[in-house]
Amino acid sequence: MTQHPIVVGISFKMYFGYAQTVDWCRHVARQLANHAAVLDGRVCVFVLPSFPAILPALEAFAGTPVAVGAQNLYHSANGAYTGEVSGAMLAEMGCRYVEVGHAERRRLFGENDDIVAAKAQLALDEGLTPVLCIGEADRGSADEAIEECRGQIDSALGAAGRDRPVVIAYEPHWAIGASAPASLDHIAAVCQGLRGHLRDNPSASVIYGGSAGPDLLTRLAGQVDGLFLGRFAHDPTAFVSVVNEAAALHHSSTTQGI
Numbered sequence: 468m469t470q471h472p473i474v475v476g477i478s479f480k481m482y483f484g485y486a487q488t489v490d491w492c493r494h495v496a497r498q499l500a501n502h503a504a505v506l507d508g509r510v511c512v513f514v515l516p517s518f519p520a521i522l523p524a525l526e527a528f529a530g531t532p533v534a535v536g537a538q539n540l541y542h543s544a545n546g547a548y549t550g551e552v553s554g555a556m557l558a559e560m561g562c563r564y565v566e567v568g569h570a571e572r573r574r575l576f577g578e579n580d581d582i583v584a585a586k587a588q589l590a591l592d593e594g595l596t597p598v599l600c601i602g603e604a605d606r607g608s609a610d611e612a613i614e615e616c617r618g619q620i621d622s623a624l625g626a627a628g629r630d631r632p633v634v635i636a637y638e639p640h641w642a643i644g645a646s647a648p649a650s651l652d653h654i655a656a657v658c659q660g661l662r663g664h665l666r667d668n669p670s671a672s673v674i675y676g677g678s679a680g681p682d683l684l685t686r687l688a689g690q691v692d693g694l695f696l697g698r699f700a701h702d703p704t705a706f707v708s709v710v711n712e713a714a715a716l717h718h719s720s721t722t723q724g725i
């Protein structure tokens with residue numbers, strides 16, 4: 468029987484405005500407030516808005532199991548870092564997740580392995596679950612991707628993240644912002660390879676992101692622990708439909724004794 472929850476998360480990146488974020492969260496909160504699989508933890512849901520919309524998102528999801536988090540934190544605990552946000556403040560507000568190491572942060576903001584590792588450690592220190600984004604820069608074989616991603620996991624988590632809840636978001640850079648996700652075979656092979664690498668951490672989930680949307684989770688049929696959604700869940704109905712797929716998948720794997 469599958470004990471692992473299926474994780475469904477979304478980052479709005481900088482696509483949404485404030486009112487749009489609040490509307491989206493309220494819509495999804497209404498749909499998921501009484502959702503059996505979300506209530507009993509078979510499906511874990513997290514939402515990562517832009518910083519100014521975190522508080523209203525927390526208010527929208529209050530009383531539901533849906534978790535809210537941030538898309539970033541600063542890589543020092545506190546101090547004279549104008550314009551930055553600490554993990555401590557995110558945790559104090561009620562955030563439960565924080566994204567670390569997204570390809571766009573690496574490419575556009577110069578984040579390197581040391582910064583990603585510091586952010587992951589600070590997140591763990593504050594009791595936040597890091598959504599650690601990893602992925603190969605160039606399209607290649609699944610074995611090459613696994614090799615590159617293992618190195619990124621080890622560099623970011625070291626020994627600290629080996630026994631703590633972490634979400635590993637496998638996002639091949641070339642599939643982010645694309646018209647379609649990576650192939651089912653590629654996603655399955657890499658996520659299975661990474662699950663093996665993390666076998667000593669039962670609290671780690673390996674989810675896929677990169678042009679993911681409705682139907683992908685069903686087509687992956689248990690080969691991943693969930694999805695990290697972007698553009699193709701900007702419609703709240705699409706997001707809820709992926710949560711429903713997760714619930715159905717968990718139910719079928721449980722009844723089949725997988």
Ligand SMILES: O=C[C@H](O)COP(=O)(O)O
Nearest residue numbers: 478643644677678697698
């Ligand atoms: O944060 C989400 C991922 O980068 C995927 O974004 P996307 O689905 O819009 O490609």
